[in-house]
Amino acid sequence: MSMREDLERIEAAAKEALEAAADGKALEDVRVKFLGKKGELTAILKQMGGLSADERPQMGQLANKVRADIENAVSERGAQLKELLEARRIKEETIDVTMPGKAPRVGKLHPLNKTLEQVEEIFLGMGFEIVEGPEVEKDYYCFEALNMPPHHPARDTQDTFYISDSVLLRTQTSSVQVRVMEKNKPPIRIISPGRVYRSDTIDATHSPLFHQVEGLVIDKGVTMADLKGTLELLMKRIYGEDTKIRLRPHHFPYTEPSAEVDLMCYNCHGAGCPMCKNEGYIELLGAGMVHPKVLENCGIDPEIYSGFAFGIGLERLTMGNFQIKDMRMLYENDVRFLDQF
Ligand code: DAH
Numbered sequence: 001m002s003m004r005e006d007l008e009r010i011e012a013a014a015k016e017a018l019e020a021a022a023d024g025k026a027l028e029d030v031r032v033k034f035l036g037k038k039g040e041l042t043a044i045l046k047q048m049g050g051l052s053a054d055e056r057p058q059m060g061q062l063a064n065k066v067r068a069d070i071e072n073a074v075s076e077r078g079a080q081l082k083e084l085l086e087a088r089r090i091k092e093e094t095i096d097v098t099m100p101g102k103a104p105r106v107g108k109l110h111p112l113n114k115t116l117e118q119v120e121e122i123f124l125g126m127g128f129e130i131v132e133g134p135e136v137e138k139d140y141y142c143f144e145a146l147n148m149p150p151h152h153p154a155r156d157t158q159d160t161f162y163i164s165d166s167v168l169l170r171t172q173t174s175s176v177q178v179r180v181m182e183k184n185k186p187p188i189r190i191i192s193p194g195r196v197y198r199s200d201t202i203d204a205t206h207s208p209l210f211h212q213v214e215g216l217v218i219d220k221g222v223t224m225a226d227l228k229g230t231l232e233l234l235m236k237r238i239y240g241e242d243t244k245i246r247l248r249p250h251h252f253p254y255t256e257p258s259a260e261v262d263l264m265c266y267n268c269h270g271a272g273c274p275m276c277k278n279e280g281y282i283e284l285l286g287a288g289m290v291h292p293k294v295l296e297n298c299g300i301d302p303e304i305y306s307g308f309a310f311g312i313g314l315e316r317l318t319m320g321n322f323q324i325k326d327m328r329m330l331y332e333n334d335v336r337f338l339d340q341f
Helices: 003-020 024-035 040-050 055-093 111-125 153-158 174-183 224-239 292-297 314-322
Strands: 136-138 167-169 188-197 209-219 245-252 255-264 281-290 306-313
Touching: 003 024, 003 040, 003 055, 024 040, 024 055, 040 055, 111 188, 111 209, 111 224, 111 314, 174 188, 174 209, 174 292, 174 306, 209 224, 209 281, 209 314, 224 245, 224 255, 224 281, 224 306, 224 314, 245 281, 255 306, 281 292, 281 314, 306 314
Parallel strands: none
Antiparallel strands: 136 167, 188 209, 209 306, 245 255, 255 281, 281 306
16 A cells, blocks of 8 residues: 555544544544554654655645645634533523522521410510420429429329439420529519420310420419409400400419419300300419418418419410311321411
């Protein structure tokens, strides 16, 4: 085969290889293969010595032309590839800004927390402070300091889970009253929300774990009228301005006098309906004037100070607030249910 044919073949092969090179790396490989120091063109040029004096300049010229052609083809293909790759990248990275977005799923406050926030806001507005107390509590704070010594019958209704003989899961947030009065001198104005525990069987209105909001006000000259006014304001804010409450005489060992507080039925406004069992009112919380003995237990002189206390079941308040009929719904974490609030 003549050198001319070799050179023509190399040029054709180089152009074909360049056509096939799909990225920068392949392109560089082709360049080295044909134009490199150990490349095919160099190998041919080494044979120039064997040519006649006539042929040598002709072949030299042709070889230079082939080299220049291949070099041009390499840079042309390089520019082409750059455009091609860029176009592909743009296509891949393109986003259709007119497509509807994926809405991130935003969580919501649990209805219990919603009600609690509402209650807290109302009391903060009346100058109350919010305090918390331990759920694992001493018998002393949960019962004894509240006028319920061991074997007191009132303990029967609040059976709980014992950690030891003297440590238990609190059955009521009333324990926080004692802790607050031990540490602070009047005037005292607090609410204390939190979890409480009782060994009750789960049904539509009972759970071994539920929530209360305790309230305590101690100052000079505090009366039952203050208690009623405070609770009435709370209920009007939650259930509407036409809401009424009703105090019924009751007994709690740590208040004297004591009352159960009923709320005018939010369903029938007092007329009587299945919701309130035709009573017109729904029982909502316990309250009373703090017993002098309890004040004394906490180092507060009952001759100088008086006060009221109350304990609200947050579940009951929430169920009324959102018309929820079964307490268990509040704990099952069914998103279809929770989404509604
Ligand atoms: N601790 C009571 C209960 O769990 C509720 C209660 C009644 C709280 C009277 C009080 C109160 O502070 O004065 O049923």
